[in-house]
Amino acid sequence: MSDEKDDSYLKRLPPEFYRGQAYVHWSLTIQDRKQGWLKPITLYRFRELLTHTMFRYGLCCPIFVLMPDHLHMMWLGILDGADQLPAMKHFRTRFNETLSMFDCKLQDQGYENVLKEEQRIEEAFTEVCEYIARNPERAELVPPDGYADYKYSGCIAPGYPELKPFTPDFWTRFWRAYSYLSKNGLIRLTES
Numbered sequence: 001m002s003d004e005k006d007d008s009y010l011k012r013l014p015p016e017f018y019r020g021q022a023y024v025h026w027s028l029t030i031q032d033r034k035q036g037w038l039k040p041i042t043l044y045r046f047r048e049l050l051t052h053t054m055f056r057y058g059l060c061c062p063i064f065v066l067m068p069d070h071l072h073m074m075w076l077g078i079l080d081g082a083d084q085l086p087a088m089k090h091f092r093t094r095f096n097e098t099l100s101m102f103d104c105k106l107q108d109q110g111y112e113n114v115l116k117e118e119q120r121i122e123e124a125f126t127e128v129c130e131y132i133a134r135n136p137e138r139a140e141l142v143p144p145d146g147y148a149d150y151k152y153s154g155c156i157a158p159g160y161p162e163l164k165p166f167t168p169d170f171w172t173r174f175w176r177a178y179s180y181l182s183k184n185g186l187i188r189l190t191e192s
Helices: 040-057 084-102 122-133 170-184
Strands: 023-029 059-066 070-077 111-114 153-156
Touching (some): 023 084, 023 122, 040 059, 040 153, 059 170, 070 084, 070 122, 122 170
Antiparallel strands (some): 023 070, 023 111
16 A cells, blocks of 8 residues: 555645635536436435535525536535535535436535635625526526526525525525524524
């Protein structure tokens, strides 16, 4: 057995960059760019798994886009204790179980871009999210400016199923929900 380190993996930032209110754009590719898994039933299972991951790890996803051979997700930490690295491990394990039904799996390592402070400013952040949302246009899966009609994109914000990207008031409503969740957490207590 060799003591040499495997250099085929992308280097990650130190773990603290993925904790708390980190903003991370995750890109996951299907092994060998295999296709055939992207179906409405897979979208529903993806949304279910992503919802559970967001609740469990104190995160939200203002935009996700599933493409025929890869997927993109923007994750934001809601809680100070949020940690995206174990959240991604949790999500990948369960999504690979779903992909196995189509004889597919995710590549061993995804790619991520931890947004810098200047990319987290509202205007810059919405530009990054729009870039993600326009992936189907660049792949010619929808006509120019047709990205809002792509059926394999959406948003997951714990407790806010009514949030729909591409509606005129989405960002105002999203930031209001995010602010509320950041201040109050994921559990809403009711008075008896």
